[in-house]
Amino acid sequence: xxxxxxxxxxxxxxxxxxxxxxxxxxxxxxxxxxxxxxxxxxxxxxxxxxxxxxxxxxxxxxxxxxxxxxxxxxxxxxxxxxxxxxxxxxxxxxxxxxxxxxxxxxxxxxxxxxxxxxxxxxxxxxxxxxxxxxxxxxxxxxxxxxxxxxxxxxxxxxxxxxxxxxxxxxxxxxxxxxxxxxxxxxxxxxxxxxxxxxxxxxxxxxxxxxxxxxxxxxxxxxxxxxxxxxxxxxxxxxxxxxxxxxxxxxxxxxxxxxxxxxxxx
Amino acid sequence: xxxxxxxxxxxxxxxxxxxxxxxxxxxxxxxxxxxxxxxxxxxxxxxxxxxxxxxxxxxxxxxxxxxxxxxxxxxxxxxxxxxxxxxxxxxxxxxxxxxxxxxxxxxxxxxxxxxxxxxxxxxxxxxxxxxxxxxxxxxxxxxxxxxxxxxxxxxxxxxxxxxxxxxxxxxxxxxxxxxxxxxxxxxxxxxxxxxxxxxxxxxxxxxxxxxxxxxxxxxxxxxxxxxxxxxxxxxxxxxxxxxxxxxxxxxxxxxxxxxxxxxxxxxxxxxxxxxxxxxxxxxxxxxxxxxxxxxxxxxxxxxxxxxx
Numbered sequence: 001x002x003x004x005x006x007x008x009x010x011x012x013x014x015x016x017x018x019x020x021x022x023x024x025x026x027x028x029x030x031x032x033x034x035x036x037x038x039x040x041x042x043x044x045x046x047x048x049x050x051x052x053x054x055x056x057x058x059x060x061x062x063x064x065x066x067x068x069x070x071x072x073x074x075x076x077x078x079x080x081x082x083x084x085x086x087x088x089x090x091x092x093x094x095x096x097x098x099x100x101x102x103x104x105x106x107x108x109x110x111x112x113x114x115x116x117x118x119x120x121x122x123x124x125x126x127x128x129x130x131x132x133x134x135x136x137x138x139x140x141x142x143x144x145x146x147x148x149x150x151x152x153x154x155x156x157x158x159x160x161x162x163x164x165x166x167x168x169x170x171x172x173x174x175x176x177x178x179x180x181x182x183x184x185x186x187x188x189x190x191x192x193x194x195x196x197x198x199x200x201x202x203x204x205x206x207x208x209x210x211x212x213x214x215x216x217x218x219x220x221x222x223x224x225x226x227x228x229x230x231x232x233x234x235x236x237x238x239x240x241x242x243x244x245x246x247x248x249x250x251x252x253x254x255x256x257x258x259x260x261x262x263x264x265x
Numbered sequence: 266x267x268x269x270x271x272x273x274x275x276x277x278x279x280x281x282x283x284x285x286x287x288x289x290x291x292x293x294x295x296x297x298x299x300x301x302x303x304x305x306x307x308x309x310x311x312x313x314x315x316x317x318x319x320x321x322x323x324x325x326x327x328x329x330x331x332x333x334x335x336x337x338x339x340x341x342x343x344x345x346x347x348x349x350x351x352x353x354x355x356x357x358x359x360x361x362x363x364x365x366x367x368x369x370x371x372x373x374x375x376x377x378x379x380x381x382x383x384x385x386x387x388x389x390x391x392x393x394x395x396x397x398x399x400x401x402x403x404x405x406x407x408x409x410x411x412x413x414x415x416x417x418x419x420x421x422x423x424x425x426x427x428x429x430x431x432x433x434x435x436x437x438x439x440x441x442x443x444x445x446x447x448x449x450x451x452x453x454x455x456x457x458x459x460x461x462x463x464x465x466x467x468x469x470x471x472x473x474x475x476x477x478x479x480x481x482x483x484x485x486x487x488x489x490x491x492x493x494x495x496x497x498x499x500x501x502x503x504x505x506x507x508x509x510x511x512x513x514x515x516x517x518x519x520x521x522x523x524x525x526x527x528x529x530x531x532x533x534x535x536x537x538x539x540x541x542x543x544x545x546x547x548x549x550x551x552x553x554x555x556x557x558x559x560x561x562x563x564x565x566x567x568x569x570x571x572x573x
Contacts, residue, residue: 002297003537041535046330046483046511051535090537220325222332223534227290229336230325243319243339 002225004028005088010063012083015147017070018115019079026062028091034123035096035216035252038066039224041088042074052078053221053247055119055193056092064091067148069115093224094251097123097191097214104131106188111137111202113174113194114145119216121148123191124157135160135187139174139194143167175201187211193218200260213255219246234259267551268558269544271305271526273503275426275451276387278305278360278526281559282516282544285507285530286311286364286390286430287336288481291350292357298537303544305526306360309346311392313366314376316342326463326472331484331509332531333461335473338366338395343379355385362428364390368398370405370415374422381424388426391419394434394457406432406457409444416448426451428505433485433492434460442496442504454505454528455496456489482531483509490522497523497564511539513546523564 004025011022028038039051052074057067070076081087097119099108108127110120117138124134139162140146146168152159161169162177170177175198186209192202193216206213222228226248235244235257244250269280283306289295292307301307319339326333341350346363354361363386367373377389393415396402405411416429429445431438433456442453458479463472486509493506506524510516511532519527532539551559 048327049330049332049482049531049535050327088536220323220327222325222334223537225294225537227294228288228325228334228534229319229339230334232319232322232324232339243322 002093003088003090005086007087007089009081009083009085009087012081014079016144018067018145018147019070020057020065020067021081022060022063022065023087023089024063025089028056028089029059029062029064032056032059032064032092032122033096034099034126035119036092036094037119037224037251038064038089038091039093039221040066040078042077044088048074048077050074050220050222051090051224053093053219053224055216055251056122057118058122058125067115067118067121071115090224094247095249097216097252099123099127099130099132101130103127103188106132107135107185108132109135109137109178109187109190111139111174111178111190111192111194113139113198114141116192116194116198116216116218117146117148119193120191121151124152125155128157134158137162137174137178137181139163139177139198141165174198178202179205182209189213192216196261203255203258203260206255214252215255215258216252217246217250217258219251221247223247234261267548267556268560269547269551271560273452273525276360279303280305280544280547281520281526282540282547283308283360283362283505283526283528284533284540285528286392287334288530288533291341291346292354292361293350295533295537299541301357301359303541304359305544306362306387307354307357308362308364308390308528309350309354310340311338311364311366311395312340312343312346312376313338313368314343314372314379316340316345321474323472323474326478328461328463328480328482329484331480331482332534333463333473333478333480334458335475335478340366343376347380347383351383351385360387361385362388362390364392364430365419366392366395367415368395370418373415373419377419377423377425381422386425388428388451389419389423390428390430390454391416392430392457394430394432404432406441407435409440412441413444413448416445416450420449428452428454430457430507431455432457433488438492439495439499442500446500446502450502452503452505453496453500454507455492456508459485459488481508483511483515485509486515486518490518493519493524494522494566510543511535513543513550516543516547517550517562520559520563521566523566525563
């Protein structure tokens, strides 16, 4: 059973357009791995119709956190929910990042852009518990788009921030910052989540330097559990290439698996 | 005890709730959520003879109270279905209906030919809304003659009952319904999705790569109720209603209008327990209203006086 129709919101924080909710769900908390996601029913009315997929941002013994940006009707309505409200959620869904003991003592990078930082906090904590030395690269358009920087700092993560407008940290894209820093060290693995163009660039220079990389992909989803075939990505696996469901086989895929979308002319 | 069973003539269903093709995978995906034995039936995802790659993403756009999809019938093909999926599916005590697709009339017939050798299938549902490669991509469902030709060809090869799933994208759906009946259809299911478009105002491009998608969900229910109404008075064969059923009340509207069963589609994506909740809702309605057999409410719409 992957359904929890009684997940209570027990905490809520917000920064402008960004929200962090804690949801009480002992079952999902006990099963979740970094990179997995949940599907949230926004309304019990027919509009908006579909659940919204959100990655698991962190977990406690009995609760999980989600971190999201208001980007449409679904997330807008979700942002208006209050502490004490009950959410109907499915999860944990999908396959998460690969990490574990093999990264003990190794340098690893977790690079997130905007709301794409969401799954990387859970991942970074898990990697560190396995002994990995995690460097967080966190980029946004402006200072207000990197609201979780204090949270990473409090946890004593090695934090590298960038803003497109230079209002905080490195001025420019997080990809440029990461590329500069990779002149100084070579991580054993790069994990990333964010806009597709950002992840595509990271995939390119990770490949050049032979660094294994994993990416968490975003998509509109109809169901989240593999029945509608609505959320596909071009994936190469075992010598075959085809449309693979992000919700079921992903959302995390490795560099070698992903066939990135060509830029439109 | 309320009797929810429905007799379609060629098959008896436990209840009028059937999971609709394309929204229920191959059925087994829902076993973690619900007891599949409780369902009236399951229509598995559309099968072409060979595996199908499907369309490029994006494949989905949410609309007001609806969903536009352009999945493109990605699927595993008959061989894999028969070898890997059907053996598990036939263990359940519910009617297994296979949605049959084809790029031309002969492909529909060959899918049915192949599946006829397999046990555990109750009926076929012909998806005649597939683009026909020999007719400029026009699907058979749009014309009474092409509907007649594919249905009669499949009826010749099939040893099982054939339900014909109609498209709403026609001027007079009753005309197509009559044509399918004349060609030997055992039942009709209506409808498939409505052709629809979504536009990205920033890029001024269609959201879906092939421009068109198919609209489903609560947005279409009033339109489909109207179509079922127009068809049930004209045909003798049973009609199955499909479109925007989220609750028992929605299902009841179809039954009262004259559908003998319904298919639940998009609702499965939002709530994987939707079918079972609707079945429970039907029982509750019958008990509350002193109805012993749900069949007794089919086609009982009280029309205003002076109307036929």
